[in-house]
Amino acid sequence: MRWERLFSDLxxxxxEQDRAFLESExxxxxxxxxxxxxxxDRLRANDGRICLVLRGGRMLSGDLIDAGADWLLMENREQVLVPLHAVMEINGLGRAVAAPSDMRKRLSMSHALRVIARHRxxxxxxxxxxxxxTGTIDIVGADFFELAGHAPDVPRSARYVQGVKIVPFSAVVAVTTLANQRNSSAESSALWGDSAR
Structure with missing residues (x-):
């Protein structure tokens, strides 16, 4: 009887040890x-409303539309491109994770800015x-872009350009497209058609 109890205890x-090992594994x-x-990957798996705290303290709320390797695109009244290096905090992001995508990892900030530059x-x-x-992005390099400065409600032409500035990506917190200043909202939403999910 004692042997049966001993074997049963063992x-x-x-x-119990097998279960603990399995749980640990x-x-x-x-x-x-x-x-x-x-x-x-987390950003690409989620859509819906999020709130960002950006470097410099700006809070930005909007619908998450798209994300690349080092940027995200939000929309509130306008579309806002935010480099991930400028994000200090994200609220409202779900826990879902998108499968890693080699193509998405190649869609860098320079790619997103080239889309904007191409549409003028x-x-x-x-x-x-x-x-x-404010102005129009003329040229996009690997880590900078040239901004032809002008009022948002006038076209980019020599008559209105107040100067051209080189802007390093590292200095940017947000790039807001102002398509609604001169163009229809349909053109604004079509802007991101070739980089949308």
């Missing part, structure tokens, strides 16, 4: 998987000191 302990695998998740849409460029410059 069997119970072995089952599962938890370890989950941690390893989560360690590989990039913010851009006036923009407002904000830096972390909350200074805003």
């Amino acid at each position: 069997e119970g302990m072995a089952d 599962i938890a370890d695998r989950v941690r390893r998987e989560l360690a590989r998740v990039e913010l851009s 849409v006036p923009v407002a460029v904000e830096d972390e000191m909350r200074r805003v410059r």
Whole structure:
């Protein structure tokens, strides 16, 4: 009788150890998987309203439309391109994760700015000191762009351009497309058609 109880106790302990080992192994695998998740994958898996706190303290709320390797696109009244380096905090982002995409990882900030430049849409460029410059993006390099400064309600022409500034990506907190200043809202939404999910 005592032997049966002893074997039963040993069997119970072995089952408990196996269960604990399995739970530990599962938890370890989950941690390893989560360690590989990039913010851009979380952003791409979520849509809906989010609130950002940007460098310089600006709060920006809107619908998350798209995300690339190092940027996100939101819409409130206008469409706002935000480099991820400018984001200090995100509220309202779900826990879903999109499958990693090699193509999406190649859609960098320079790609997003080239879409804007190609459409010749006036923009407002904000830096972390909350200074805003308006104009049209003429040229996009690997880590900078040229902004021809002019009022948002006039076309980009030599007559209206007040100067051309080189803006490093690292200085940018937000780029707001001002398509509604001169164009229809249909043109504004068509702007991102070739980079939309």
